[in-house]
Structures are given as structure tokens and as C-alpha cells.
Amino acid sequence: MTSTPAPGSRFLDLVAVLDQLRSPGGCPWDARQTHQSLVEYLVEEAYETVESIENDDVIGLREELGDLLLQVVFHARIAEEDEIHGFNIDDVSDGIITKLISRHPHVFGDVTADTAEQVEANWHALKAKEKNRESVTDGIPASLPALTRASKVIARSATVRERLPESSMRASAEGAVQDLQTEKDLGELLLALVAAARDRGWDAEAALRQAVRDHVDVIRAIEKSPDE
Numbered sequence: 531m532t533s534t535p536a537p538g539s540r541f542l543d544l545v546a547v548l549d550q551l552r553s554p555g556g557c558p559w560d561a562r563q564t565h566q567s568l569v570e571y572l573v574e575e576a577y578e579t580v581e582s583i584e585n586d587d588v589i590g591l592r593e594e595l596g597d598l599l600l601q602v603v604f605h606a607r608i609a610e611e612d613e614i615h616g617f618n619i620d621d622v623s624d625g626i627i628t629k630l631i632s633r634h635p636h637v638f639g640d641v642t643a644d645t646a647e648q649v650e651a652n653w654h655a656l657k658a659k660e661k662n663r664e665s666v667t668d669g670i671p672a673s674l675p676a677l678t679r680a681s682k683v684i685a686r687s688a689t690v691r692e693r694l695p696e697s698s699m700r701a702s703a704e705g706a707v708q709d710l711q712t713e714k715d716l717g718e719l720l721l722a723l724v725a726a727a728r729d730r731g732w733d734a735e736a737a738l739r740q741a742v743r744d745h746v747d748v749i750r751a752i753e754k755s756p757d758e
Contacts, residue, residue: 541599544599545603545607545619548604548607549607552607563604564608565608565609568604568608571601572598572601575594575597575598575601578597579591579597606618606622633652633656634649635652636648636652651688651689654666657669664750664753665746666686666753667686667687670682670683676736676739677738680741680742683745683746683749687749690752690753693752694752695748
């Protein structure tokens, strides 16, 4: 009778293969890689994974997740060689397991959270407390694409949204999207805005990045001021 391998057993095989590639007598290319040299591959694999999801390409997604997983294992294997600040794949796994348990007190503790919104709010509150963050916007990478960063800042600012000043552009934005029927329509509108900005010699990415920076400044000022 053939037994079914335990879930995760092939992950251990991946760790072993990468270890052999990285070790003396293995692959010269793999041996010379650093955290820095792998950055471009990490970013590329992340975007290719997103593309597979957006294209509903399940077969492609399986492959891209493998490529992305390789990056995690690769970085952990490189870190093992750091005699001062080194860590390994078990340390990485332990860290995320501990985080998942602590950030889900409604599952592993006695906190009540009946909706996804409550869960998300608890997650951000616990994260801010753990990292001693002063603002809900702390920890959002400034290097993110402007549109992605804008979305994250808006999502994080829910706790102060009622205290935010009314945007002079909000009414125009609401009017522009009120007749849209799908996200595809929204995409076409955004593309048209980029084209119109380009015709005027404006950099849409830079403009949105600055607008997000200004919005973050407003949020932080509100957080530091007494509640009205």
C-alpha cells in the first residue's frame, strides 16, 4: 500500500535541493548570489504571480508560486551563512507562525471578531502595538507604486476618516465614477487620465506619489491632535 506523503514533505526536499546548489561543489551561479542580487528576481516573480492570478491561469499560478517560494528559500539559505545575524528557513517559518497566531486572537484567543472588517481592524491595531508605530501609515513602503501605496494609505486611515478634511477633488471624482459599471471601465478612466496628464507634460505617477505624501502628512497631523 502506497502511503501519501505528508503535506509539506516536498518543501523539505526543496530546502535540501537549494542547500546542495548553494554548497561547495554545487552551482557557481547560485553560490555567488546575495540578498541584493536576488532583488530583481523577487520582484519579477511577484509580478508574474499577480499576472497569473489576474489571467485566471491556474497552471501558470502553480508554477509562479513555486518560483516565488524558491526566492524565500534562497534568501533563507543565504542568511544561514551570516555568522552574526544569520537565520534559516525554520526561523522564517517560526516567525510567521507566531505572527499568525498572535494576529488572530479571535481564533486562537478570546477576542470576538465576527466580520472581515473587524478582523482587519484588529490586525492593524495589533501590528501597530507590536511595532510601536505612531501612525496607521507607518510601515507602508514609500517605494510602492503610487497607486498601490494610495490604496493602502486609504485603507489604513479608516480610523481617522471622519476627521479628514473634505477633499476638493472628491466631488469631481464621485461624478467621474458614478456612471461606471465595471472595474474595466475604471481602468479605462484611469488610463485616460494618465494620457490627459501626459498631454500636459505631467507625470501621473509623480503627481499621485506627492498627493499620497501630502495625505499621509494630514493623517499624521490628525493623529497627533486631540479628538474633537
